[in-house]
Amino acid sequence: MIGHGFMGAAHSQGWRVAPRFFDLPLGVEMAVVVGRSDPEASARKWGWREAETDWRQVVARDDVDVVDIVTPGDTHAEIAIAALEAGKHVLCEKPLANTVEEAERMSAAAASAAERGVRSMVGFTYRRVPAATFARDLVAAGRLGDIRQVRAEYLQDWLADAEAPMTWRLEKERAGSGALGDIGAHAVDLTEYITGQAVTTVSGVVATLVTERPLLEHGIGLSGTASAARGRVTVDDLALFTGRLASGALASFEASRFRTGRKNALRIEISGSLGALAFDLERLNELEFFDATLPPTEQGFRRILVTEPEHPYLEPWWPAGHMLGYEHGFSHQVNDFVGAIHAGTQPEPSFADGLHVQRVLDAVLRSSESGSAWTPADDDR
Incomplete structure (x- = not known):
C-alpha cells in the first residue's frame, strides 16, 4: 500500500479484515506500506x-502482486502506470487522477495490462455499502420503472470555519479540484452505478468561498496552532451542477464542504415511473423505498433496514438487525477485487469508469468557466 493517511487506515482495515470474514479465493499478505x-x-x-x-x-519487488494507491491525486498516474507496467494488479483511490489527460494515460495503461491478465480498479467504495448496492439491484429489477429524475448531493462542513488551516486538499496542484473531485466524484459515480446510466452532459458552477487560510507552523500537525502566514486556496469549495443521463433523465448534483451541520451526507434520491428510493450515508444501514404500484391508501416511503443476510455482502457478517459501519465497505472492496483477480475478470469500477467520471468533472469545470448551458462529457467508452 502506497500512502498511509486517512485512506491508508481505511484500506488497511479492509485488507486485514476481509480474509477473516469472506472466503477469499486467494490468500492476502499485507507485505509493505510506503510513506514519506x-x-x-x-x-x-x-x-x-x-x-x-x-x-x-516496492513496485519492483517480486513478492508484491498488488499495489494499493492511497496517495494524493497528483501522484496517482505515475505510480499506477509504473505498477501496471511492472505486472502488478492496481487498486487506486478516487478520483482516478487530477486531470483528464492523466486519467487517459492510466486507462490506456490498464487496458494494455489487462491483455496480460493484470487487473485494475478504482476505489469508489460507496458502491459497496449494502444499502447502495441493494438500491442498484432494485433499479435493475425494474422496481422503479423508467428513471425520470435524480437528486444527488454530498455535503460536509469541515471547512465551514474560515480559519481552518490549509491542507493539501485545498491545493489544485495536489488535489486537482476541491469539493467537486473530492466528494462530487462519489455523487456522480453512485448515481451512475445505481441507475445504470452514464452522465452525458452537464451544466454547472463552482465557487471558492474562502480564498485564503492559515498555514500551520513548520512541524505542527493538524491539531497544532496556525501561524500568521496564510496560503491561497486554489480549488472549489462548492459545486452545483445539472446532468443529463443517457436516457434523457435529468439529475441535479451538489458537492459542498461548507454545508454547516452536515458531516458526511452522501444523499441520493431516484424517482421513476413505478417508484422511488432514497439513500443517505449518514444512515447507511437504511434505504427508503416508495412503491407507486400500491393502492393510494397504502403508498408512502417505507424504511428498509438493510441488515438481512439476503442483502448484498451481509451474509458473512452479523445476525439480522446488527449494523455495519463505514469501514465495512473497504472489506467488501477487497472481497470483490481479489475475487476478480482470481477469476480473471475485470473488476468494477474500472480505470475506464474512473476516466469517465474525470471527464464529467472536467465538463463541470469547463461549464462553470464558460457559462455554457450544456457541456458534453466527451466520453468515448
Missing part, C-alpha cells in the same frame, strides 16, 4: 509486515 513520514508507525499500527519510503523499490 514514519511509515514504520503505520506498519505497526495497521498490521503491515514492513515499511518503506520509496514506492519505486
Whole structure:
C-alpha cells in the first residue's frame, strides 16, 4: 500500500479484515506500506509486515502482486502506470487522477495490462455499502420503472470555519479540484452505478468561498496552532451542477464542504415511473423505498433496514438487525477485487469508469468557466 493517511487506515482495515470474514479465493499478505513520514508507525499500527519510503523499490519487488494507491491525486498516474507496467494488479483511490489527460494515460495503461491478465480498479467504495448496492439491484429489477429524475448531493462542513488551516486538499496542484473531485466524484459515480446510466452532459458552477487560510507552523500537525502566514486556496469549495443521463433523465448534483451541520451526507434520491428510493450515508444501514404500484391508501416511503443476510455482502457478517459501519465497505472492496483477480475478470469500477467520471468533472469545470448551458462529457467508452 502506497500512502498511509486517512485512506491508508481505511484500506488497511479492509485488507486485514476481509480474509477473516469472506472466503477469499486467494490468500492476502499485507507485505509493505510506503510513506514519506514514519511509515514504520503505520506498519505497526495497521498490521503491515514492513515499511518503506520509496514506492519505486516496492513496485519492483517480486513478492508484491498488488499495489494499493492511497496517495494524493497528483501522484496517482505515475505510480499506477509504473505498477501496471511492472505486472502488478492496481487498486487506486478516487478520483482516478487530477486531470483528464492523466486519467487517459492510466486507462490506456490498464487496458494494455489487462491483455496480460493484470487487473485494475478504482476505489469508489460507496458502491459497496449494502444499502447502495441493494438500491442498484432494485433499479435493475425494474422496481422503479423508467428513471425520470435524480437528486444527488454530498455535503460536509469541515471547512465551514474560515480559519481552518490549509491542507493539501485545498491545493489544485495536489488535489486537482476541491469539493467537486473530492466528494462530487462519489455523487456522480453512485448515481451512475445505481441507475445504470452514464452522465452525458452537464451544466454547472463552482465557487471558492474562502480564498485564503492559515498555514500551520513548520512541524505542527493538524491539531497544532496556525501561524500568521496564510496560503491561497486554489480549488472549489462548492459545486452545483445539472446532468443529463443517457436516457434523457435529468439529475441535479451538489458537492459542498461548507454545508454547516452536515458531516458526511452522501444523499441520493431516484424517482421513476413505478417508484422511488432514497439513500443517505449518514444512515447507511437504511434505504427508503416508495412503491407507486400500491393502492393510494397504502403508498408512502417505507424504511428498509438493510441488515438481512439476503442483502448484498451481509451474509458473512452479523445476525439480522446488527449494523455495519463505514469501514465495512473497504472489506467488501477487497472481497470483490481479489475475487476478480482470481477469476480473471475485470473488476468494477474500472480505470475506464474512473476516466469517465474525470471527464464529467472536467465538463463541470469547463461549464462553470464558460457559462455554457450544456457541456458534453466527451466520453468515448
